[in-house]
Amino acid sequence: MTTATLDTAPKQRVERRPAGAARLGLRTAGLYVVSVLLGIGVWQLLAMHYGPSLVASPRETLSAAGDLAADGTLTNSVIASARRILIGWGLGLLVGVPVGLLIGQIRIVRQLLEPYIEFFRFIPPVAFVTLAVVWLGIGESSKVVLIFYTSVFIVILNTSAGVMAVSESKLRAAASLGAGRRQILTGIVLPSTVPHIVTGARLAMGNSFLTIVSAEIVAAQVGLGSLIWTSRNYGRIDWVFVGIITLGILGFVFDRVLRIVASRVLRRYGVKL
């Protein structure tokens, strides 16, 4: 009788303690602020040492950002680049996840596609800039395709690695409970692979930001990459600084949003970020 209670007492998942979590959050935020202030300090010292023709100071950068924001250039650049990234990255997920699932699950698909994946994933998107413009013109599609290109392989690789890691006993259990091949793929393999897919999506997001600047080298009217390239032509180091810093902040925000949304919505699939 007494032993029964041992078994029936469930292990509660450790719930967040509000007070402790708040204190921890405050501490983290505080350290972030300290770290950023220190960084700006170092930047100021470098600017003073090298002069404005090499390093724009924090103050100059801020006022340049103000100018660029005032005439709408900055906002338009952020919107244009964010749009290209979201579309290209979204398409990369849309194609990469199913392909990754099939590669992981079906040997012949893996054998047919693996050589191409292992080939293209070593060719950087910047190598395709010229071809993209020649083939797709100077419109949006050439930029979106480059972002798609940089996203899709990393999503495929992570998804298929996740499929290979699905526990054998889950697959066997599903089969012996009467699940067919297709039901196992959508009902067991896909849910088990979700944490790997999220990791792939985050890495792809990073790749997209690395690629957006090269995607906007040629013939982009607006965009953060294009801002950086045109500023060079005008010799405006301060504008280059604005472009670079905005790009970094945008990436940070995108990753944060992705992490928060994924860990809320996909928590039951074991996504912990």
Place this chain on the structure above:
Amino acid sequence: MTKAMEAEPTRAPAAGRRGAAVRVEGVDIRFGSFHAVRDVSLDIAAGEFLCLLGPSGCGKSTLLSALAGFVAPHDGSLTVDGAPVTGPDPELGMVFQSSEALFDWLTVRQNVAFGPRMRGSSRAEQSALADEYLGLVGLRHCADKFPGQLSGGMRQRVQIARVLANRPSVVLMDEPFGALDAQTRQVMQEEMDRIRRVSGCTVVFVTHDIDEAILLADRIAVMTAGPAASIKSVYPVDLPRPRDVTEPSAAELRHRLRQDIGEEVRKALRDQGLALEEDL
């Protein structure tokens, strides 16, 4: 019996359902050049509880995997009520050693309803069946939790309910209580006896725990040490239930089983090049 059990009166969900007879004939299992199981023959009667007992790594689980249709034997035949086993089948339920076999992203109820859902049962039928079998294992109050929120013993009970909800004629169990602590294991063994009676299935239960085999089995088949494991001897267990392993007749059986297994363990160690004191 646990408190939860008393709160949820046991019904007989599968009343009238009979287990199937399992016949293993000259089964040989190889993985490449590795010879895992050699020439095993066993006749298991409908509704019988058979324990496969043997030293760790002797091929008990491999034989069970073949019975479940996960592994095709190299030679020999496996039949259930005369029909050959050709692959995984809802008639052959499997309870795995690790609760990793549960689907962590589904609630306990959804886990148990998985089999009926695959069969295309209606939603109402699915959740009725799930609740029925969760009641049988005393977990109806946990139906909306996730497996990760349960203790090890509870997770194994979910596995048992999930298999029984498919109304299989044979239940295969691969050291289902091996990963549990001693007290929980004892509770689970007592419940197993009751669940088996209610469900009426044929059970093939793999274990390396002699007392567990004596407590549960109608017959105990002892396997030799691998590789190329086979059946060494089969003991009927004619003890009244519920059983007490400390009774003299149980003690005698335990002694014989221990000797049998001890021989196999010593043989295995010698094969691995270890000399034992008594051999010197």
